[in-house]
Amino acid sequence: MPAPDPLLASAITAHQAGRLKEAAVAYKSVLRRRPKDPDALHFSGLLQFQQGHAIKAVELIMRSLGEAPGNPHAWNNLGNILSTQDKMTEAKEAYRRVTLLAPAMAEAWYNLGICLRDEGAYETAAEHFRTALERQPGFLRVYESLGRLLYRLGKFPQAAEVYQRWLQLEPEHPVARHMAAAMSGSNVPARADDKYVADLFDRFAPAFDRNLQGLGYRAPELVAVALAQQVGAPAALLDTLDAGCGTGLCGPLLQPYCRKLVGVDLSGGMIDYARQRGGYDELVVSELCALMASRPDQFDAVVSADTLVYFGALEEACRTAYSALRPAGLFVFTVEALLGEGQEPHKLQVHGRYTHREGYVRDVLAQSNFEIVELKRETLRMERMQEVAGYLVVARKS
Numbered sequence: 001m002p003a004p005d006p007l008l009a010s011a012i013t014a015h016q017a018g019r020l021k022e023a024a025v026a027y028k029s030v031l032r033r034r035p036k037d038p039d040a041l042h043f044s045g046l047l048q049f050q051q052g053h054a055i056k057a058v059e060l061i062m063r064s065l066g067e068a069p070g071n072p073h074a075w076n077n078l079g080n081i082l083s084t085q086d087k088m089t090e091a092k093e094a095y096r097r098v099t100l101l102a103p104a105m106a107e108a109w110y111n112l113g114i115c116l117r118d119e120g121a122y123e124t125a126a127e128h129f130r131t132a133l134e135r136q137p138g139f140l141r142v143y144e145s146l147g148r149l150l151y152r153l154g155k156f157p158q159a160a161e162v163y164q165r166w167l168q169l170e171p172e173h174p175v176a177r178h179m180a181a182a183m184s185g186s187n188v189p190a191r192a193d194d195k196y197v198a199d200l201f202d203r204f205a206p207a208f209d210r211n212l213q214g215l216g217y218r219a220p221e222l223v224a225v226a227l228a229q230q231v232g233a234p235a236a237l238l239d240t241l242d243a244g245c246g247t248g249l250c251g252p253l254l255q256p257y258c259r260k261l262v263g264v265d266l267s268g269g270m271i272d273y274a275r276q277r278g279g280y281d282e283l284v285v286s287e288l289c290a291l292m293a294s295r296p297d298q299f300d301a302v303v304s305a306d307t308l309v310y311f312g313a314l315e316e317a318c319r320t321a322y323s324a325l326r327p328a329g330l331f332v333f334t335v336e337a338l339l340g341e342g343q344e345p346h347k348l349q350v351h352g353r354y355t356h357r358e359g360y361v362r363d364v365l366a367q368s369n370f371e372i373v374e375l376k377r378e379t380l381r382m383e384r385m386q387e388v389a390g391y392l393v394v395a396r397k398s
Contacts, residue, residue: 005030008040015047023047038068042077049081057081072102079111088115106136114145122153140166144175147183154384156350160184174199182352192310192352194287198266201246205269208247215381217249219305219334222378222392224253227301227332230373230394231257238300241324243288243333244307248274254303255279262299264291292320299324304333306380309353312346314361318368325397331370334380335361337389351383361391370395 011026027044030037045060061078065071079094092115098108113128129146132139143166150159160183166176174196181188201208231238234256242250245263247270254261262282265271271283284291292302302321311317314335321331338347338355345360358375365372373394380390 005034005037008037011040012043015043020047020050024051036063036067038064038071038074041067042071042074045081046077054081054085058085070101072098072105072108075101076105076108076111079108083111083115088118091115104135106132106139106142109135110139110142110145117145117149122149125149126153138169140170140173143169144179147179151350152384156183159350179352182348183350185348188312188348190311190313191354194266197310198268201265201267202269205247205267205273208270208273209249212249212381215383216379217306217381218378219380219390220249220253222334222380223303223305223332224250226374226392226394227254227257227303227330230330230332231301239298240301240303241292241295241299242280243292243302243304243321245274245280245283246270246307248277248279250303250305251277251279257301264288289316289320292324296323297326299329300326301330301332304331306334308333308335309355312348312354314346314356314364315367318364318370322368322370322397327397329397330373331365331393331395331397333393334378334390335393336380337377337391339389356391358391361393365393365395369398371398 007026008030011023011030014026015023024047027040027047030040031044034040041060041064045057045064048060049057058078058081061074061081064074065078068074075094075097079091082091082094092112095108095112095115098105099112102108109128109132113125113132116128117125126146126149129142129149132142143162147159147162147166150162163176163180163183166173167180170176174193178192178196236256236259238258239260240254240258240262242254242261242263245251245265248263251261251263251274260281261279262284263271263274263280264284264286265274266285266287268285271285274280275283288307302324308314308317325331336353336355338357346354346356348354362372362375373396375391375393378390378392379387381388
């Protein structure tokens, strides 16, 4: 077995330490002497990808695999780079190679499962996620992917088991804790943890608008139309708070009515997209009740589209909205409807959002000294091929 090349070793050390220019020079030096060195080609390809040169990266890693076709790590990295180029067929084939060459490599089973999930092969994807966990039970990010996929398949008991296993491994993880409660009905919090909401939407922000397009998502339109019906023709007179603004879907709908439009959201990632969309005079990363409490009598309207679904108890949200509004100010919001028999005022559902009974919503508003102008049933969106029933509420500060 040949002795390790000290120059290649120093290049890899520099690469791992983030000294990319130093590593690039060293890799080039190795490849000038040995242009077919598979390790130098592989790691140089990874460096090219880190520097934003994906096409060159693929070329180098393919050359590496031409010299050492049995390297599962090179195949896996090739799949990762191809997937960023939306070359999913080629990426999927690269991951399949890894599962054959190194069946114990959990990451490859997970990556292949992601490809299959994204093309709609849900059952097979779930099996691959399970295989990844068999190979590496501590591979934590697989649990959330598998739990969400089992929910999509309607396999709620299996999803609950997955979240419970994840919670045992990471008892303080906000997503594991929230979804284990949602699936089991045990240890249900009065509202979603701020860390859960921020983590969830920071990760979903890049694909949030695209994912909603196929769901018939109506909440922003509903609250904007309801506000317009109360104030008449757009005259840019209202100081308005968009409480839980997300990527800013309400912004363009509300702007014609607003003298000043403020958006607040827990997710910095979502706020970044709202800023790109435009229309807001101020955007704040904050918990919405805290922000409303800090701005007494500053708004003519507070709107909240599909945000209070992450609150079980609504008392604090109503109380702080009341404090933030000027006299006769409007509170316009949506919640999902808790239908059927039962006495519970609100319930955390298996999808991780809360539903509310109509009577409870009315009682909380009355306790907060709001006058209910309108409260009616609406379809908020589609989920798992079914209509999601909700309430559109317009209340006035008395």
